[in-house]
Amino acid sequence: MHASLAIGIDLGGTFIKGGLIDADGAVLQRDSVETQANRGAEHVIARIADLVRRLAGEHRGHLAAVGVGAPGPMSHTAGVIYAAPNLPGWKNVPLRDLLSRATGVPCEIENDANAAAYGEYRAGAGRQVRDLVFLTLGTGIGGGVVIGGQLVRGKFDNAGEVGHMIVEPDGRPCPCGQAGCLERYASARAIGVRVTEAIRAGAKSALQARVVAGEEPDAADVQRAADAGDPVCRRIWDDACRYLALACCNLRHLLNPELIVLGGGLINAGAALLSCVQTHFDRVCWKIAPDAPQIVLATLGTDAGIIGAAALARESAP
Amino acid sequence: MHASLAIGIDLGGTFIKGGLIDADGAVLQRDSVETQANRGAEHVIARIADLVRRLAGEHRGHLAAVGVGAPGPMSHTAGVIYAAPNLPGWKNVPLRDLLSRATGVPCEIENDANAAAYGEYRAGAGRQVRDLVFLTLGTGIGGGVVIGGQLVRGKFDNAGEVGHMIVEPDGRPCPCGQAGCLERYASARAIGVRVTEAIRAGAKSALQARVVAGEEPDAADVQRAADAGDPVCRRIWDDACRYLALACCNLRHLLNPELIVLGGGLINAGAALLSCVQTHFDRVCWKIAPDAPQIVLATLGTDAGIIGAAALARESAP
Numbered sequence: 001m002h003a004s005l006a007i008g009i010d011l012g013g014t015f016i017k018g019g020l021i022d023a024d025g026a027v028l029q030r031d032s033v034e035t036q037a038n039r040g041a042e043h044v045i046a047r048i049a050d051l052v053r054r055l056a057g058e059h060r061g062h063l064a065a066v067g068v069g070a071p072g073p074m075s076h077t078a079g080v081i082y083a084a085p086n087l088p089g090w091k092n093v094p095l096r097d098l099l100s101r102a103t104g105v106p107c108e109i110e111n112d113a114n115a116a117a118y119g120e121y122r123a124g125a126g127r128q129v130r131d132l133v134f135l136t137l138g139t140g141i142g143g144g145v146v147i148g149g150q151l152v153r154g155k156f157d158n159a160g161e162v163g164h165m166i167v168e169p170d171g172r173p174c175p176c177g178q179a180g181c182l183e184r185y186a187s188a189r190a191i192g193v194r195v196t197e198a199i200r201a202g203a204k205s206a207l208q209a210r211v212v213a214g215e216e217p218d219a220a221d222v223q224r225a226a227d228a229g230d231p232v233c234r235r236i237w238d239d240a241c242r243y244l245a246l247a248c249c250n251l252r253h254l255l256n257p258e259l260i261v262l263g264g265g266l267i268n269a270g271a272a273l274l275s276c277v278q279t280h281f282d283r284v285c286w287k288i289a290p291d292a293p294q295i296v297l298a299t300l301g302t303d304a305g306i307i308g309a310a311a312l313a314r315e316s317a318p
Numbered sequence: 319m320h321a322s323l324a325i326g327i328d329l330g331g332t333f334i335k336g337g338l339i340d341a342d343g344a345v346l347q348r349d350s351v352e353t354q355a356n357r358g359a360e361h362v363i364a365r366i367a368d369l370v371r372r373l374a375g376e377h378r379g380h381l382a383a384v385g386v387g388a389p390g391p392m393s394h395t396a397g398v399i400y401a402a403p404n405l406p407g408w409k410n411v412p413l414r415d416l417l418s419r420a421t422g423v424p425c426e427i428e429n430d431a432n433a434a435a436y437g438e439y440r441a442g443a444g445r446q447v448r449d450l451v452f453l454t455l456g457t458g459i460g461g462g463v464v465i466g467g468q469l470v471r472g473k474f475d476n477a478g479e480v481g482h483m484i485v486e487p488d489g490r491p492c493p494c495g496q497a498g499c500l501e502r503y504a505s506a507r508a509i510g511v512r513v514t515e516a517i518r519a520g521a522k523s524a525l526q527a528r529v530v531a532g533e534e535p536d537a538a539d540v541q542r543a544a545d546a547g548d549p550v551c552r553r554i555w556d557d558a559c560r561y562l563a564l565a566c567c568n569l570r571h572l573l574n575p576e577l578i579v580l581g582g583g584l585i586n587a588g589a590a591l592l593s594c595v596q597t598h599f600d601r602v603c604w605k606i607a608p609d610a611p612q613i614v615l616a617t618l619g620t621d622a623g624i625i626g627a628a629a630l631a632r633e634s635a636p
Contacts, residue, residue: 073607131473145572152465154574155449156609161571164604166564169486176604178567246484249496253479254463254572256472286482286494289391291474 006314007055007105008119008306009048009068010112013037013086016048019303020055021310025123027303029055037086041093049102066107067313068095069115069305075157076110108313110151112305114160116263116298117144118151119308124300125261132259133251134298135162135244137266141183147255151312163187165250167243185243188219188266194236195222205232223269238276245280252285252293263298270297324632325373325423326437326624327366327386328430331355331404334366337621338373339628343441345621347373355404359411367420384425385631386413387433387623393475394428426631428469430623432478434581434616435462436469437626442618443579450577451569452616453480453562455584459501465573469630481505483568485561503561506537506584512554513540523550541587556594563598570603570611581616588615 005028010017013035020029033051035044048068056063074081079096081087100107110118117134126132130149136142141163145152152159163183164176171180184190199211206225207217217225225233248260267273278295285292300307323346328335331353338347351369353362366386374381392399397414399405417425428436435452444450448467454460459481463470470477481501482494489498502508517529524543525535535543543551566578585591596613603610618625 129473143572147465147470148468150466152573154609155447155576155611156574156607158607158609159572159574161574164571165568166602167487169560169564169602176606178602178604242487246487250483250568251572253482254461254477254569255470256474256477256479258473284484284487284496286496288494289474289476291472291476293473 004064005059005062006064006310006317007052007066008115008308008310008313009051009066010302010305010309011035011048011068011070011087013084016044016051017302017306018051018055019306019310020059021307023314025119025127025307025311027307029057031055035087037088041087041090044087045095045098045102048099052103052105063105065310065313065317066099066103066105067115067309067311068099068107068109069112069309070095070109072111072158074109074111076108076114076153077157079109081109106313106317108309108316110309110312111142111144111157111160113142114144114151114153115308115312116142116304117146117160117261117308118312119300119304119306120261120263120298121146121149121308122311123307124304125296125298126259129258131255131257132261133162133255133257134261134263135247136264137187137262138264139187139189141187141264145255147257162247162251165247167246182243182247186240186247188264191219191222191236191240191266192217195233198232198236203232206230207233219266220268223272227272241273241276242280242284244277245284248277248281248293248295249285252291256291257293260293260295261298262295263304267297273297322382323377323380324382324628324635325370325384326433326626326628326631327369327384328620328623328627329353329366329386329388329405331402334362334369335620335624336369336373337624337628338377339625341632343437343445343625343629345625347375349373353405355406359405359408362405363413363416363420366417370421370423381423383628383631383635384417384421384423385433385627385629386417386425386427387430387627388413388427390429390476392427392429394426394432394471395475397427399427424631424635426627426634428627428630429460429462429475429478431460432462432469432471433624433626433630434622435464435478435579435626436630437618437622437624438579438581438616439464439467439626440629441625442622443614443616444577447576449573449575450579451480451573451575452579452581453565454582455505455580456582457505457507459505459582463573465575480565480569483565485564500561500565504558504565506582509537509540509554509558509584510535512557513551516550516554521550524548525551537584538586541590545590559591559594560598560602562595563602566595566599566611566613567603570609574609575611578611578613579616580613581622585615591615
């Protein structure tokens with residue numbers, strides 16, 4: 001049906017990472033190059049094409065497709081990156097067609113969080129299920145929805161923006177223009193920001209000296225301090241988990257997925273994150289029907305994006 | 319592909335309503351009987367089978383399927399009604415198989431809000447789109463999700479429970495065990511309850527005399543009083559619209575549907591509801607991407623359920 005191999009690309013502002021992926025989602029080869037984003041879109045596209053050639057190597061003839069996971073705003077359907085905060089000067093770049101021409105292989109582009117969601121579905125935490133919601137907890141919060149084995153893109157290719165679900169009406173302002181977005185409470189960045197704010201407002205904390213020195217603690221610092229009993233860090237870590245639990249509860253009622261997969265840098269906290277979210281979930285969400293999803297950690301790490309991008313591209317290749 | 323006609327049944331606690339539905343979702347015949355729920359499941363199923371025979375009439379040979387929309391908790395997949403607040407004594411009734419046997423026609427059962435969602439998708443407000451979310455605003459709030467033309471049921475057949483999405487953390491307690499469910503702020507019932515509470519707590523209102531007399535105003539009373547300038551009714555009506563807008567905003571980000579369809583008794587308020595929800599939506603939801611769904615009123619009224627149940631049953635018939 002499909003040629004067996006595809007290449008997945010993760011297009012970041014600093015590095016372009018790529019992998020040669022087989023039909024089971026296994027990464028056969030891995031390579032990366034600097035993006036050199038400041039040299040413009042044409043230059044970057046040529047670098048992606050070079051990376052594709054290197055990764056394909058002798059398998060060139062068995063290559064079905066190339067899939068690129070990229071930051072938005074972008075459109076899978078149009079094949080266009082409208083803008084990208086990490087890629088200065090990219091405006092309405094028709095990446096799909098330019099890259100297809102440069103490589104001679106059918107290319108697809110996909111929102112990076114959607115690609116990671118699909119990767120976890122095909123080869124990671126979700127490989128036994130058909131329905132899942134994926135949340136990537138990093139600087140921001142992205143996400144992706146898979147229903148009946150299909151990635152949900154929505155009318156404007158903008159589904160899965162879990163980080164901008166409003167979990168606190170009239171809550172913390174978000175650069176997106178809304179107030180109370182999940183991302184403002186439960187991203188790795190937000191946790192550090194909230195601890196910094198609390199300390200500046202006078203709360204005592206083990207992280208005080210660092211904040212006074214102008215540093216912003218990261219989520220790992222906060223989690224370690226919380227674990228050691230620091231009350232401010234405890235409260236803010238716990239609050240982040242509570243908001244994640246509220247989001248999971250709403251996902252349960254709307255889509256009733258089998259699985260909710262948590263990914264991104266924040267899951268380095270492991271059980272300290274998962275058990276805290278689960279405890280809040282069991283407290284805030286109903287018990288009248290045994291329809292709860294399993295909440296689990298992602299298993300593919302940063303490979304999820306290249307595996308998912310490759311799979312999506314292969315499956316839509318002619 | 320499918321035989322052209324199907325029968326849709328709306329199984330309520332007081333009446334069983336039915337319709338003979340063609341492949342375009344048009345209602346060719348309509349009929350109803352009392353449920354006589356107190357006489358037990360066997361009796362009610364015989365009454366449904368009689369209604370099916372009457373509705374089919376001379377078209378008996380062209381009948382592809384019978385679809386029943388029923389209140390939950392129930393399972394489409396198992397074909398079982400686990401319990402039904404309006405049908406005393408119904409416990410784990412295998413309605414699908416019993417009714418198939420009684421009628422000699424393939425039967426399917428579906429959550430009533432899901433059936434109505436699918437009816438609006440096939441023949442109502444959503445007939446031009448492939449993706450929509452439907453909310454039915456009545457005594458409670460139910461809902462249904464259609465993606466890519468498919469009804470989303472979820473792992474445990476419990477998707478679309480929009481009324482139990484939490485829109486206010488630690489908010490008003492809900493009989494479901496959660497706090498802050500949408501249903502506690504924006505159902506027709508909740509609006510009347512909140513006005514009653516406010517008046518009992520001392521707020522001045524045109525509806526005061528009725529509340530003192532022990533009546534609970536309904537949403538239509540509240541909307542009329544709000545329209546006439548009553549401040550309490552205005553505030554609570556507006557607040558209901560605001561919570562509906564927050565829910566619509568979250569649906570936009572998660573699923574990015576083309577359409578959000580509002581149905582149920584509350585939409586008798588027409589523009590007083592729709593424009594109020596739209597105004598709040600435009601205020602609370604982002605403007606950074608032009609990916610907003612249209613928010614519209616349902617067009618099929620109480621026919622949505624029988625049209626949807628018939629269509630779902632016909633499409634899954636062998």
